[in-house]
Amino acid sequence: MKKIYTVLVENRSGVLSKVSGLFARRSFNIDSLAVGTTDDPNVSVMTIVSSGDERTLEQIEKQLNKKLDVIKIKTYEEEDAVSRELMLIKVKYNKSNRKDIMEIVDAMKAEIVDMSENQMLIQICDRPDRTAMLIRLLYQISIVEIARTGTLALPRCE
């Protein structure tokens, strides 16, 4: 099972290490973790995706709640949320595969944001399963490097 946790935390030094340390110490999985500021400068938001059995997923929420720097937690399943990931992929290309790549980029609604004679930098902002799909599609064409934000998510509008 997968769960998404939107965790509002006090914006203090060491909070990220406290939260990630909790996951390490209790053997909880982190599938992805993204941290950013919010409209309130004293509050940061962490979006954590984790997987495990039901009891583990419940423990994650309870243990996070015990941390004194955690203000509030929202927990939800993937299907109840809008989730996005931003990814940059650099690939090597040549004459013979250039067209294929551009077709993939088009089909995936990705974008070429930088290019040289033999490299392309592709940007995609999409659901995590679709960013994963793009990686699979480009895998044969030799990926040079990847940077990705990890999943950001918010529950759907009420």
Place this chain on the structure above:
Amino acid sequence: MTGSEAMAKCLEMEKVEVVYGYPGVAIANFFDSLGATGIRQVLVRTEQNAGHMASGYARTLGRVGVCAVTSGPGALNLVTGIATAYADSIPLVCISGQVDSDLIGSDGFQEADVTGACESIVKYSYLIKNVNDIPRVFREAFYIANTGRRGPVLIDVPIDVQRAEIKSFEYPAEVSLRTYKPTVKGHIQQIKKAMSELKRAKRPLICAGGGIFLSGAKKELRSFAEQHKIPVVHTMMGIGVLPTDHELNFGMVGNNGGMAANKAMQECDMLIMVGARVADRAVANPDTILENKVLVHMDVDPAEIGKNVGPTIPIVGDAKHIFEDASELEISIDTSAWLGHLREYRKLPNPLKFSDKAVNPAVFIALLSQNMADRSTYVADVGQNQIWSCRNVNVRDGGRFFTSGGMGTMGYAIPCAIGAKMADETRQVVAVCGDGGFQMSMMEFATMKEENVSIKVVVLRNNFLGLVREYQHYSLNDRYEMVRLGSYPKLEDLANAYDISYFRASNMEGLDDLIRQFLDEDGASLMEVIVDPADTVK
């Protein structure tokens, strides 16, 4: 006013009576300022024991224990003390000096990332960067340590912050923490639900843990159990929730527990777990205990409920409040058949045999605790001595039993006993150790003598690390690696070195008299009790 003066003032505001510690340059200013207050300062012989003494003090009075150490090695030596308190939910405020703020991160002399190192073993920690934060941080630290699920809080204070001038000292009257609001009162609907289950139950059982003492719910638990005639079993941390001889007390559960208690756990149809974690030592297969019963789990820490077993009825709250609310709901049940059934288990003989070549530790502990004064405190160390103690100690009304239950820290008993004695001089305090744990903590005899407190210390001596030896006997084909302690030090000479009266029992003859002399001795006394290394707990 300087930062260190402000720190000392905060401790005065919190009515702290005693600070256990060990100085270094990075905390010397604090001790200097503390000296100007009336607060007692106790110089220990190694930092870990400052934590254990503060723990013994805290457990005796239900107040926050305070210790203070220097940066780097001083603070790191305290880590085991902090972890021991954390595992048993003991409220401590631990103050550590830190290197100059400008040097933090530069691997300076005696610098260690103490808040980082302690992150997973404290309830909360602070690194104070601004001298003006001192009053707020101390107020919060004491509040956090001694509310909700109790636990240690660490405050790391760089030396330049201790020296800096504070703008104005105002101790906050209120704590406002938007992220910390422990649930104290149990949800009344949940309590009602539990009570209506109790009405239906044929074989109800209460399993009580250390949370009963932490919430001060001993009286409430007892009157609830007596009101409905519900049998009570307890975890190791719960020893003393009811007097050992109370008709409803069926003893300790778990892999080191007694037959009656474990049978009761298996056969009950309703189990009320209160202030206990359902941890591995108490309940071996948490999932299976649910098979034939309704489980009510009460705990002040919501994360404990459902961590190891999913209860039928969870009640988050403080045990004292929950029992008070539950007592007001009138129900009547008849447990006489169930109690009669459990009493039969009490009569079964204990299959464990002891050597007749030396002192029988089980008989010794029973005699010792029976001869101890009313309202006395028995502190057990860790190892075979702990398990023999748990099984055979007789805790009477008003008596207390302390041990390191969660962490199992060897060397806990002597410093904990010293702290317990300082907390309440009117109590007789007896520490029982093996020869391993004793040698980890015997340096504190000096602290005890210098501070003029008198505890009684028993060393169950078999010249081995007995519990590991026993494991090697059963599981490693009697290959006794790394467990031979040998016959040093000579305890009589050691007792002489510290001006402590010495007693020795090598067999059962006249044991009762000897124990009485040992306990009646004015001042501190040490009793060496020879035990056959072949004696086991299983």
